[in-house]
Amino acid sequence: MNILITGACGHIGSYLVENLHKIKKVKKAFLIDNLESNRLDTLFNYKKKNKIEFFKRDLTDPKSLKGFKNINLVIHLASMTNAAKSFKLRKEMYSNNLNSFKTVINFCKKNRVKLIHVSTTSVYTKNTSLVDENCEKKYLKPQSPYAKIKLIEEKILKNLGKKLKYNTFRLGTIAGVSKGIRFHTAVNNFCLSVALGESIKVYKTALHQFRPYLSLGDVFKLFKFTIEKNFYENDIYNVVSNNYTVYEIIKKIRKYRKNIKISNVYSPIMNHLSYHVSKKKLSAKGLYLNSNLDRDIANTLNLFKNIK
Numbered sequence: 001m002n003i004l005i006t007g008a009c010g011h012i013g014s015y016l017v018e019n020l021h022k023i024k025k026v027k028k029a030f031l032i033d034n035l036e037s038n039r040l041d042t043l044f045n046y047k048k049k050n051k052i053e054f055f056k057r058d059l060t061d062p063k064s065l066k067g068f069k070n071i072n073l074v075i076h077l078a079s080m081t082n083a084a085k086s087f088k089l090r091k092e093m094y095s096n097n098l099n100s101f102k103t104v105i106n107f108c109k110k111n112r113v114k115l116i117h118v119s120t121t122s123v124y125t126k127n128t129s130l131v132d133e134n135c136e137k138k139y140l141k142p143q144s145p146y147a148k149i150k151l152i153e154e155k156i157l158k159n160l161g162k163k164l165k166y167n168t169f170r171l172g173t174i175a176g177v178s179k180g181i182r183f184h185t186a187v188n189n190f191c192l193s194v195a196l197g198e199s200i201k202v203y204k205t206a207l208h209q210f211r212p213y214l215s216l217g218d219v220f221k222l223f224k225f226t227i228e229k230n231f232y233e234n235d236i237y238n239v240v241s242n243n244y245t246v247y248e249i250i251k252k253i254r255k256y257r258k259n260i261k262i263s264n265v266y267s268p269i270m271n272h273l274s275y276h277v278s279k280k281k282l283s284a285k286g287l288y289l290n291s292n293l294d295r296d297i298a299n300t301l302n303l304f305k306n307i308k
């Protein structure tokens with residue numbers, strides 16, 4: 001089959017492309033990115049056997065996917081993704097992410113192409129217990145513009161009914177190393193701070209709150225599973241390796257680096273209370289994810305091993 005990957009130069013996209021040869025069903029991949037993230041280096045030295053072709057396209061242009069033929073699946077990863085900065089970039093983010101999304105779904109509808117749509121577990125709001133995909137609406141109150149946009153995308157897909165075959169995957173916060181690694185998400189950001197000898201900045205009150213995390217390796221398993229099992233049910237699934245508190249994450253980092261300083265910071269998204277995100281629904285479909293993130297943390301810290 002032929003697939004088209006948007007946002008291919010990003011943190012997740014570059015990991016997927018690097019490992020694509022492990023999905024035998026994929027014969028060719030067309031990679032799309034507008035290179036706004038400036039991660040040209042992700043395109044260097046890809047393994048030849050992946051059979052990939054790169055196209056610089058901005059998906060906010062409704063015609064940007066014109067001319068792509070014989071595509072069976074789109075994995076849509078292109079987005080502006082910094083949740084904390086999305087408060088200041090609200091307008092740009094709404095415009096970029098929703099217009100890109102529209103280009104993708106119009107392409108999929110017109111050409112009968114399946115879609116893997118990624119959302120975020122940040123669509124859930126404060127809750128002291130477990131949240132799952134069927135939770136009451138009152139628990140779906142995303143705090144950041146970034147997560148609000150994801151919820152809008154989910155609704156647009158739901159309203160399309162059977163016009164499109166897709167799954168929406170609500171991903172936990174990603175941890176792990178790829179060519180396009182970013183450091184604005186929690187685990188990677190903590191590792192960066194430790195490597196630079198700076199204090200880990202924790203949102204005030206967040207130290208003992210649970211959050212859902214997801215190893216890059218587990219995201220790849222998700223894509224492989226979806227493609228190999230033809231898993232498109234027009235439904236929403238949480239995708240989580242495990243739920244941890246910030247304190248537990250810091251304890252994991254401490255296994256590799258002993259001297260860690262912690263300081264409290266304010267953030268507009270810190271008023272989330274503790275929540276566990278259930279992964280039962282996906283497990284029941286046969287995909288059980290359970291990375292403890294130790295390897296992701298070790299690999300991330302290892303990137304800085306020669307820096308004093």
Ligand SMILES: NC(=O)c1ccc[n+]([C@@H]2O[C@H](COP(=O)([O-])OP(=O)(O)OC[C@H]3O[C@@H](n4cnc5c(N)ncnc54)[C@H](O)[C@@H]3O)[C@@H](O)[C@H]2O)c1
Pocket residue numbers: 006007008009010011012013032033034035036037038039057058059060076077078079080081096100118119120121170171172173174175180182185
């Ligand atoms: N990383 C996480 O922790 C996390 C968690 C939950 C969900 N997600 C979602 O997974 C997807 C991929 O995340 P990521 O971490 O790889 O993000 P990323 O920011 O590393 O990569 C996104 C890529 O999309 C490209 N892009 C942005 N706008 C574009 C446009 N208009 N046209 C073409 N390309 C465009 C950027 O240049 C970038 O290379 C996003 O939808 C994100 O919201 C990520």
